[in-house]
Amino acid sequence: MNASIWAHPWDLVDEGPEAVAERLDDLGIDTVNLATTMHSVQTLNPHNPERKTFFADASAYFQPDESRYGELTPDVNETMGEADWVGEITDAFAGSPVALRSWTVPFHSSKQGRNHPDATMRSPFGDSLVWGLCPSNPDVQEYGRALAADVADARDFEAVEMELADYQYGTGYGWHHQEFFTELGPLGEFLFGLCFCEHCRANATDAGVDVDAARESAQDALDARFDGDLAADTDVGGWLAEHPAVRDYAHVRRETLSELLEDFADEIAPADFTYYLKMGGLGDDRMGIEHSWKHGLDLDALSGIVDGVTVLAYHEDPTVVRDDVRATRTMLDVPVTAGILAGHPILDSKARLRSQIETAVDAGADRLSFYGYGVLPERNLEWIGDVLDAIE
Template sequence: MDFALWAYPWDLLDEGVENVATRLEEIGVDEISLATNYHSVQPFLPHNPERKTFFAHASSYFQPDESRYGRLEPVSNETMGEADWLAEIADAIADTHLSLNSWTIGCHNSRLGMANPDLTLTSPFGDSLAYGLCPSQPAVQEFLCGLLSDLSERAPFDRIELETFDYFYGTGFGWHHDKYHVDLGTLGEFLFGLCFCEECQATAADAGIDVEAARDAARDGLSACIDGDLPADASVAGWLQMHPELADYIAVRTETLTELYADLSAAVGDDIDLGRYAGFFEVEDAWMHGADLDALAEHLDYYTVIDYESSRKAAVQRMRTANRLTPDIPLHAGVLPGHPAIDDSATVVDIVDGLADAGAERVSFYNYGLLPERNLDWIGAATQPYR
């Protein structure tokens, strides 16, 4: 079994890439999955020697090649300035035992969304959901393909891993300080986050969908959630069965995303493995992000199942669910060996053993800079039997 750690560039540079590599060798980790294009963030950094937090707008941590982009292009991080952190890290890692992966955020980009509201997810009521670019938009598709093409030629990546290359997380919320005092439930949040931008509507209309009826159904369902006429625990799938016009509208965007992934795969080429994260909420709810896991698998080399569970049983069950939904693609796993998922070393060891027994080919741990030193030692205990 292989082991990786997700990491932010500032942690590697503040501590020194060679020092980080030495620490990771001690705990049995051979890969770094580096944040290269990322959403807005404020992490707490318990062992960083230079700072205890870092504020960043949605940014790239490299200097983009403008020729690869159209209307949209990544914005380099302000703290990085004219430097190129990816290039610095790639050069330094070349002299270590570590291999390098790109951890790449796609549509979750509030900076670009605020500047281009017509390219964002648009609620059934016409609100621009600025945290999320809509992957139905041709300009967004061009941006995503350009980003992967740019990254694939910029550093010797073994893998490029995709996060939020979809219609976000099946919810209408994704800002830093979401505030709402209505219990919308999963159904209400899902309906609020359904995209009715001009491009989504046009694509659905071309497929023969009654777009107005679909939007009316979404609005009426959300209003019923607000008024308390639909219970907060109402089943999303069950409710959609009673509103086939909206279910058909949703199916169109699933086809759109599958077609986009063929282009993403072509942008990366054959020399770098292309992976996607699955299961930030429930693995079986990937369709709520517009993702048919089995269809997308045709254009991917593996999935990493986000398995931030607190017990071996729960972690293994998520892997089994993913394997049932998409049985013909390798599965990796992501583990959070710390707060709020896990409180002790023995649980990390038990979960990793369970994932190995369940057939996981690789485990990634979240996240080098966010974990205290003792938690890094827990990772070492979990990897020891597999070295």
């Protein structure tokens, strides 16, 4: 079974990339999904010999070709400084049996959002959502195309895998110490993150949508939720059917995003372009990939753009992993990778890991990807090797 693992560059640099490549090969891992740009993060690194934790703002882990970029440019990681960790790793992996893919997170960047508030998504109330750059914004589109080309051209990656190169969702995927003490529910979460920046509004207006009605409906629904006058479990589809301006407004951005993803594919070629499908939070079993439209994704269009998808099936219950993989295979006509979080809080034993792997394979996964090299304890890495060896 083809198997990959996500990895942060600091762990590979600290342990020695040649040694890591050899170790992964021994475990049966044939590919590393290497973070080239990433959101803000603190990691716990159980087997890192240099540092047991790492803090970073959203940043890049390579030295970008600044001539490619316009208003927005990648923020080079401060700890890395003048070094080029991605370059060091790609050089070290040359000739290794372990291939490299770029794991690129372009638009989930609180640092870019703070520095460029005009490029961020805007809530229905006009608030800048600093964790997310808006794909409708021309400066953001230019930045995304340049980043895709920069990553693909300057490094020897067999594929560029993108995560959250879309409108993201709701309140985002974490930024700081968030104090949300009102239950938004699925509808409130969706509406809170529905972008009403000037570019999204202009696109919708051009498509004939009553933007003012859409925004007013979204604001009214959120205010009603804040006041307890709208149930937290209000059905999203039913509500949208009663508020067609919001439904049509949300529909417009799917075309915008599909066109941008086509541009990314062109910039990345001849390397493969793969995309991550992610709904809900860690271990959230409530929303499968059929809710991807809330990110602005059109799955039918995506099938014609990408060379593969990875469904992030981070669930304790193997039956939910099965459902994620099956739904992905049904809804997209491309190879499917099952992403498995091989540690806390999802898994606590080799037996549970094996159950997840076997379930994903039986459901039709074409390959597996594990999260993640530096953040897993030694024993969990050994579990991966043992289970991969057992199922061959």
